[in-house]
Amino acid sequence: MSAFIIYQVLVLLIFNMYAVNSHPKRIGEESYVLYSRDDWGAKPPTDVEPLKTPVPYVVIHHTYIPEACNTTEQCMATMRSMQNYHNSLDWGDIGYNFCVGSEGGAYEGRGWHTIGIHAGPANSFSIGICLIGDWRVEQPPEEMLKTTKALIKTGVVNGVISPDYKLKGHSQIMSTECPGTALQNIISKWDHFSEGTKFNKPQI
Numbered sequence: 714m715s716a717f718i719i720y721q722v723l724v725l726l727i728f729n730m731y732a733v734n735s736h737p738k739r740i741g742e743e744s745y746v747l748y749s750r751d752d753w754g755a756k757p758p759t760d761v762e763p764l765k766t767p768v769p770y771v772v773i774h775h776t777y778i779p780e781a782c783n784t785t786e787q788c789m790a791t792m793r794s795m796q797n798y799h800n801s802l803d804w805g806d807i808g809y810n811f812c813v814g815s816e817g818g819a820y821e822g823r824g825w826h827t828i829g830i831h832a833g834p835a836n837s838f839s840i841g842i843c844l845i846g847d848w849r850v851e852q853p854p855e856e857m858l859k860t861t862k863a864l865i866k867t868g869v870v871n872g873v874i875s876p877d878y879k880l881k882g883h884s885q886i887m888s889t890e891c892p893g894t895a896l897q898n899i900i901s902k903w904d905h906f907s908e909g910t911k912f913n914k915p916q917i
């Protein structure tokens with residue numbers, strides 16, 4: 714094989730790696746990278762009930778366990794381990810609609826159009842976003858918070874999240890420590906945050 718052909722093959726390989734593993738998204742001023750299920754090696758789901766959109770709620774979670782992931786490789790491994798764990802509970806897929814890593818990557822879980830398993834009565838009316846890590850005391854990194862906000866904005870712009878959505882932490886819907894006190898304090902200052910534990914089941 715000539716050096717030129719080897720060069721061409723290498724260029725193609727590198728291009729494909731980039732094309733497969735990186736999906737940059739720009740939403741207004743913000744940009745983030747979204748990794749698809751194929752990118753992180755998701756198993757095919759068996760629970761695929763369609764989500765009626767636009768949803769009126771966004772529910773924020775942390776994982777507590779697994780711990781925070783700081784590289785794309787680590788976060789992809791975390792996604793696979795969470796899917797395995799949730800499958801073992803008979804959930805038929807990873808529970809969350811999306812997850813976000815400390816490095817600022819967004820990871821597709823069930824995505825925008827499938828009902829998740831993350832917040833009991835709110836599952837059918839919300840997008841569940843999980844910030845991977847334990848955010849009871851430690852503050853989530855800025856990159857992670859920026860991506861979470863940009864992801865919500867993407868949902869609104871794409872008509873999947875209602876423009877007048879309400880933002881809640883998991884513990885405002887169910888009895889849990891999730892999303893951790895530190896993270897809950899942060900989201901309570903975000904636009905659309907909805908105080909209290911009241912959850913109105915929308916009429917649909």
Ligand SMILES: [Zn+2]
Pocket residue numbers: 773774775831883889891892
């Ligand atoms: Zn939660």
